[in-house]
Amino acid sequence: MEQNEQSVTVVISQLVKPGCEQAYEAWVKDIVSMSRTYTGHMGTNVIRPQSGIRSEYVIIFRFDHYENLKVWMESGDRQHLLNQGKHLVESDPHVQQISGLEAWFSLPGKPLKTPPRYKTALLTWAVVFVLINLLGTLLRPLLSSLSPLLASVITSGIMVVLLTYVVMPRVSRLFSRWLYGK
Numbered sequence: 001m002e003q004n005e006q007s008v009t010v011v012i013s014q015l016v017k018p019g020c021e022q023a024y025e026a027w028v029k030d031i032v033s034m035s036r037t038y039t040g041h042m043g044t045n046v047i048r049p050q051s052g053i054r055s056e057y058v059i060i061f062r063f064d065h066y067e068n069l070k071v072w073m074e075s076g077d078r079q080h081l082l083n084q085g086k087h088l089v090e091s092d093p094h095v096q097q098i099s100g101l102e103a104w105f106s107l108p109g110k111p112l113k114t115p116p117r118y119k120t121a122l123l124t125w126a127v128v129f130v131l132i133n134l135l136g137t138l139l140r141p142l143l144s145s146l147s148p149l150l151a152s153v154i155t156s157g158i159m160v161v162l163l164t165y166v167v168m169p170r171v172s173r174l175f176s177r178w179l180y181g182k
Contacts, residue, residue, distance in 0.1 A: 005165060006065055007042060007062060007063065007065065008062070008063055008065060008069045008097060009060060009061070009062045009063075009097070010060070010061045010063075010069060010073070010095060010096070010097050011058060011059075011060050011095070011096045011097075011142040012058070012061070012093045012095050012096075013056045013057065013058045013059075013093060013094045013141070014056055014089045014090070014091070014092075014094065015055060015056045015089060015090040015091065016049075016056075016057060016089055017087075017088060017090055017092070018088060020089075022057070023088055024057065024085070024088045024089070027081070027084065028046055028057070028059065029060075029090060030081055030084075031078070031081045031085070032044045032046065032059075032166070033062055034077050034078070034081060035072060035078075038063075038068065038071060038072045038075070038179045039068050040063045040064040040065060040067075040068025040069070040071075040072075040173075041061075041062075041063060041068070041072070041073070042062040042063060042064055042139075043062045044059065044061050044062070045059070046058070046059050046060075047059075047060070069091065069097075095168055097128040115179035117152035119178065119179050120179075121170065123172075123175055123179065124168075127163065127167055127168065127171055128159070128163070129166040131159050131162060131163065131167065132159070133159050135155050135158060135159055136155070138153055139151070139158070161167075
């Protein structure tokens with residue numbers, strides 16, 4: 001799949017100046033609200049600092065494909081908001097772009113890095129294999145009256161939602177030593 005055709009995630013981390021946290025929180029609300037108005041926006045997450053774990057704020061923007069992300073990243077609205085917030089942060093933000101399955105393998109509270117592709121492929125294959133068989137067994141009686149194509153659409157939709165929001169975040173944490181080991 002070409003880069004333009006797959007979803008893309010941008011992870012931005014930065015340190016906030018001591019005493020500016022409240023103003024930064026208000027600024028984050030503004031930039032998140034503005035990002036939602038752009039075509040292709042799929043969601044934003046804000047990970048706040050945690051004492052002893054992570055000192056920086058991490059803002060994660062998801063867009064449906066690269067071109068829409070590029071429009072947001074290069075927009076005058078974003079530049080204006082970045083200029084408004086410059087006095088609140090200690091340095092320029094660290095920006096990292098990831099796409100496709102790589103986004104499943106990022107761990108909260110850790111610097112963003114992706115594991116070797118063969119490990120990503122093996123773990124994804126194992127989880128998909130288990131889910132296909134489990135969902136097939138559980139859903140077959142419920143979907144037997146539907147056409148095979150419609151049953152497949154429903155099953156694959158459920159599987160993608162489970163993979164993205166439930167299974168892969170947990171599996172990534174469970175296998176983090178293997179995935180990210182040296």
